[in-house]
Amino acid sequence: EEELLESGGGLVQPGGSLRLSCAASGFRFSNYWMSWVRQAPGKGLEWVANIKEDGSEKYYVDSVKGRFTISRDNIKNSLWLQMSSVRAGDTAVYYCARYRIPGNYFDCWGQGTLVTVSS
Amino acid sequence: DIVMTQSPLSLPVTPGEPASISCRSSQSLLHSNGNNYLDWYLQKPGQSPQLLIYLGSTRASGVPDRFSGSGSGSDFTLKISRVEAEDVGVYYCMQALQSPITFGQGTRLDIK
Numbered sequence: 001e002e003e004l005l006e007s008g009g010g011l012v013q014p015g016g017s018l019r020l021s022c023a024a025s026g027f028r029f030s031n032y033w034m035s036w037v038r039q040a041p042g043k044g045l046e047w048v049a050n051i052k053e054d055g056s057e058k059y060y061v062d063s064v065k066g067r068f069t070i071s072r073d074n075i076k077n078s079l080w081l082q083m084s085s086v087r088a089g090d091t092a093v094y095y096c097a098r099y100r101i102p103g104n105y106f107d108c109w110g111q112g113t114l115v116t117v118s119s
Numbered sequence: 120d121i122v123m124t125q126s127p128l129s130l131p132v133t134p135g136e137p138a139s140i141s142c143r144s145s146q147s148l149l150h151s152n153g154n155n156y157l158d159w160y161l162q163k164p165g166q167s168p169q170l171l172i173y174l175g176s177t178r179a180s181g182v183p184d185r186f187s188g189s190g191s192g193s194d195f196t197l198k199i200s201r202v203e204a205e206d207v208g209v210y211y212c213m214q215a216l217q218s219p220i221t222f223g224q225g226t227r228l229d230i231k
Contacts, residue, residue: 037168045160045168045211047220061219095167104215105158105173112167 002026002108004096009113012086020113022079022096027108030054030074033099035106036081038092046092049081050099063089086117121146121214125223133231138199140226142212147192148175156216159188159197162225163208171210172197204230 008020020036036048049070050059058070069082079096094115098108122145132138148155155175160168170179172188175195185200199206207230212223 044209044225045162045213045222047222050218050220059218100173103173103177104156105170105179105213106160106168107170107173107179109167109169 002098004098004108004110006094006096006110006113009094009115011116011118012083013119014087014117016086016117017082017084018086018115020081020083020094020096020115022081022110024077024079024096024098027098029072029077033101034070034072034079035097035099036070036079037095037097037106037109038090039095039112040089040092043092048094051079083115086115088117091115091117120219121148121217121221123212123214123221123223125210125212125226128224128226130226130228131231132199132202132228134204135201138202138206138228140197140210140212140228142190142195142197142223144193144195144214146216148195148214148216149192150216155191155195156214157188157190157195158213158215159186160211160213161206161208162211163205166208168211202228202230 005023012018035050051070067085072079093112095112096110097106124143126141157175159172162168176188209225
């Protein structure tokens with residue numbers, strides 16, 4: 001069964017850092033683009049970042065550029081999101097998702113991990 | 120950025136009746152290759168989003184055929200031919216033509 005399992009969420013102070021992890025199983029991780037999508041409490045979905053199969057291309061929403069870094073390890077079947085200089089507006093459930101190209105759609109989602117930015 | 124606008128934002132439906140959700144984009148989502156880069160997702164209560172439709176009209180694997188997607192350019196529709204209780208949740212359209220990927224505000228479907 002194809003599965004994505006996020007971890008690493010929690011309470012972090014404004015200006016602090018946090019690293020989210022996503023463990024993939026049940027599919028050949030190295031063959032797929034991967035993404036992070038977030039959802040603020042009671043709000044809609046917001047795409048955060050994408051990374052190419054080999055990690056050579058990365059894309060970010062403007063609001064996190066320069067603060068967040070997406071990365072992956074195809075040997076460990078793992079995806080990460082390094083969050084720095086976090087703000088209250090970064091409070092959200094963060095989902096790891098598989099991004100299918102061609103077609104450009106998210107076809108597998110994790111259960112999410114909650115990040116709360118508060119003092 | 121491409122702005123996605125859904126309507127209605129709330130949709131109460133009687134089981135067995137049809138339902139329709141509209142999604143409009145601020146720019147055409149039709150690529151020169153003929154594909155419309157418009158997807159539909161359903162987020163059931165307490166769950167992660169799940170893919171329903173991609174490329175405007177292609178049903179994802181395992182999605183019941185009562186769900187259909189149509190439209191082209193800037194105007195798209197998700198239709199449910201006969202709503203069932205398990206269809207409750209929030210429906211999102213999403214454009215993937217250009218970065219940043221953007222979602223609609225969501226349409227909450229509930230049962231009357």
